Amino acid sequence: MKSPLRMSTALVVPGVLALGLLGACGSNDPVAAPSTGGKVTIEVSIDQGLEQGAIDAFNARVKQFQTANPDITVKSKEYTWTGTTFAAELAGGTLPDVFPIPFTDGRGLIERKQIADLSPLIAKLPYAEKFNPKVAQAGEAADGKMWAIPIAAYGQGLHYNRTLFTQAGLDPDKPPTTWAEVRTDAKAIADKTGQAGYSEMTQSNTGGWILTTLAYANGGRVEAVDGDKVTATIDTPAMKKVLEYLKSLRWDDNSMGANFLYDWGTINQDFAAGKIGMYVSGGGNYGNLFTQNGLKPADYGVTILPLEGSDAGVLGGGTLAAVSAKASPAQQAASVKWIDYYYMQKLANKDAAILDAQTTKDAGQPVGAPQLPVFDRATYDESQTWIKGLINVPIDQMKPFTDGIFDQPLLPEPASSTQKLYAALDPVVQAVLTDKNADVDKLLADAQVTVQSILGKP
Amino acid sequence: MTVLDRPTGGTRHQRRTPRSWLRGGGLSTLIFMLPLLVVFGVFSWFPIGRAVVMSVQTTNLVTAPEFVGLQNFRDVLADPLLWTAVKNTGYFALLALVFGYPLPLILAVLMSEVRRFKGLFSALAYLPVVVPPVVAVLLWKFFYDGSPTGVFNTILGWIHLGPYPWLQNATTAMPSLVLEATWAAAGGTVIIYLAALTSVAPELYDAAEVDGASVLGKIWHVTMPQLRGILLITFILQIIGTAQVFLEPFLFTGGGPANSTLTVLLLIYNYAFANSLGGDYGAATALSIMLAAVLAILSGLYFRVTRSWSTS
Missing domain, CATH: 3.40.190.10 (Periplasmic binding protein-like II)
Incomplete structure (x- = not known):
């Protein structure tokens, strides 16, 4: 009989092997430039x-x-x-x-x-x-x-589907200007069209990206930099406000549809397919929505993010x-x-x-x-x-964004361990959207510790 | 001269010299083996060796690596996500064992009893294995749409059940992954069992029938003992396979919602690749080696314990 150890070793190595191969590739010498004469x-x-x-x-x-x-x-x-x-x-x-x-x-x-x-x-x-x-x-x-x-x-913007706005009895030329209006419009869309009124990215670090965007828009920050010292500022009133807000949209209003595992690619897909009323993403997303996801130009609208609270800004x-x-x-x-x-x-x-x-x-x-x-x-x-x-894009439908974005304070993304920080926030927003009993205070306290330990690493 | 005529080492001592080795066909053997040795060495053992080295280094694969001893292992063991991943992987393995392990056996036994269209049933059972895994997962993503108009929810709606969140809830996400994984993998095991069932001597069933055994009695007293060796192998293969589950959580949920489907292999992947500025390859390889070691030990123990049960 075949040695069990040898057999099992042969069976369990693929993961190790793949990483090792990567290392082998990485150690190659630079390829000589293919330039002649x-x-x-x-x-x-x-x-x-x-x-x-x-x-x-x-x-x-x-x-x-x-x-x-x-x-x-x-x-x-x-x-x-x-x-x-x-x-x-x-x-x-x-x-x-x-x-x-x-x-x-x-x-x-x-x-x-x-x-x-x-x-x-x-x-x-x-x-x-x-x-x-x-x-x-x-x-x-x-x-x-x-x-x-x-x-x-x-700069981040609020993309919206004009057709769904119309079907919900809303005026697509008057998109929401406050987060309270975003909520009421999302509910109207969900109730009257059966589609998600407002959706949110949550996967592959995009959950943290959008959560940070919403925290900025409500006067929060996720990192405080003092010289070489970086401190996590996750457990803050601004972040709590954002998560409670999302919780209301999801569980009180049921206006966020049925998919809570979106990343950048899939949310663009569903928005272009007319399944989403509003979502937050980069203001220049139109190109991707049109060329890669077949968006109907007539459906498209984009406006600026509502900024609320002192020191609020738009993530750029x-x-x-x-x-x-x-x-x-x-x-x-x-x-x-x-x-x-x-x-x-x-x-x-x-x-x-x-x-x-x-x-x-x-x-x-x-x-x-x-x-x-x-x-x-x-x-x-x-x-x-x-x-x-x-110009062949529906520029008039983008006016709410282009008229306002230059007046909004532009804030850079967190400077330290950006992607790791975003990755640590993904589960937080997922928990709020998939667990009715999610404890926002505990989620934020845990995330604060996790992110601080990430920032503390060299 | 036939092989039988050759003098053996037991009857006559012959000193092995390079010349005798050469004459005995050693060189040609080596030349024929060389491609295999090179390919296996370069693509299997060299990467494994590199991974072992990398597990005691800090490296971004571009600048010079730094030796850090066992720090990567300590970091991994101190990561709270590791225990979440271990727990989730164990849960997946348990569910797959309870529901996924007996199913192919039941199917195989039922199919072996079928007199007509046996080939058709075999083909239908094997079909999911032929579908590329990524395609299968994308297909099931449609089925698992959590809205009332999703495929499964629509079907269940006909009998006034649901809608269920499937992948969109921490409680139901893992069982949903197991369901798809069982569907995708059962066919291969069914074919193995079907082949093994043909080797069971029909006389044994006849004898059992003469002794008054029922259908279930025949399965329990004849089929199961005869398949013992195969069952033991498929059992450990199932354990090893489920401990390395990656595709389903990676493509269905990315480990979510809220880390409820984060598995050990997905955590290894996240260590290595989740950060675009260069992952923690040291931690990733350290955890890979720990996983390999645990599975090797588990397999060794399993075969030692079950040696006396095996027919082979």
Whole structure:
């Protein structure tokens, strides 16, 4: 008979094996740059799961770039930043040369030198001094040198389904302006349409992200930074107010539907499918909702988050374009040219803005979805006038957001252990939404201890 | 010369020299084994060795690792989530054992009694195994829709039951996962039992019938003892499989609601990958090794205790 120990060992190793393999991949030497005779090849990222129109628009832009830069060959690679796979992709060396990352990861990656130092190349860009300082710091090292380029910024918004509003007897041109109104509107939608009036992300760290957003909007914070010392501020009246509020929507009003395990992808899916009346997410979500989830433009509306309580603010974030630390100097230079061409020129150069908008529009893709200025406000406003005639998104339906967002105080995401902190808050919001008898005080007290222990670790 | 003609070591001592080894076909054996050794070494034992090393290091896989002794093991054992995960994994294993273990046996015995359409029943039983696991989970996610219009809730609504929250409640989430896992895995075990049942000598049933045994009596006194060896193996395979449950909680619930379906393997995954800035690979490998050690010890004890029961 086969040795039981040997047999069982053979059966239980896959988990160990997978992690070990990852380690083996991570220890590989950097791959030599595939550049010959002045020609250089770079791999750039294209969003996963795009419709054919969006892929065509992207390919057209690649072609234009290669025509302008005959020495650079651009290859595209499907990539969408995902919190749970990014570290493995980075360590395994499977990321493209140019890849977008969220603001929250910029500082950490720079400190660990896990992305290329582009500062000498960025300094030569004509708009290097024009970045919005609040936005620029996400891509800067502690000494102020910019390693990664901010390509988009957003403030959280309240997305709503205009059709469900109408069906519930609400005026879609007058979205809620207070949290109390959000509650009454959510109840009306749930009662009259049978769909979820208000839904909330709770999974894959997004529960913590949105909970933090709501705490900010009610005057709370989740971390207090004093020099090098970071203290968790989870167990606070603002956070308690938020959780009690969610509890009321869920258990008193029954206006949150039947799914309490949403993440960013699935909540977008269900919202685009008309199953959700309102939800909180980044103000620039329209692109994803339209290109990846088939949203009907007529259904869409977005407004600003109600801010209540002193010191309330709107959580902001954004995207940085980074370059692989393994890219050769020639690839780094070509990558910055690509970032400049594909992401930046449309924000700062009239001809580039029009060309980008026209190409995107010709491919049937959205032009003009709201964002926050990466540069100063004047540059942003001017760039909007260049493409005015090409805007094909329902801009009037976004007015409640675009009219108010610039007046709201923008607050950065928690700076220390952001993703771990969010992960620790996921179960808190899940407990409130799935357990009628959830003890909010105990949940917050426990979360305070958990998060403090996370922040206390080096 | 036949094998039988060869002088054996017992009858004649022959000194083993490189030359005799070469002449005896040692080199060709080694050459034929080499691809297997290389593949197995590179893809199995090297990663396991790396994981053992990593469990005593702090590393982000980019910068130089730092040796930390047994600190990772201490950190894992001090994590309150570990005990939640162990408890949940035990609960999953228990439910799977109580409901999932007997089901394939019952199905196999019933199917072996069927005279017609045996192939069809076998195919139907095996079909869930053919469906890719991820597809199966996504399909069941639709079934488990907690709204009154969800598939299961609609069906149960016809007999005035529900709606039930299924995955959206800490109490019902784990049993829901077990139900799908049982559906997905039963077919494979059914086929194993069916094959084993064909090896049971029909004379034994005839003899039992002559002795006046009922159908249940025949199953209990003939079928079960004859399947003893297979049952013991499938039992330990079930324990090992359920202790490593990952796919269902990862895809259905992500460990929620409120960590109620967080399993040991999902916790390992979270240690390694939940943080986009580089996970705690040291803790992940430390827990992997602890899990492997516990299962190996458990398996060893199991086989020692049940050695006398086995037919093989």
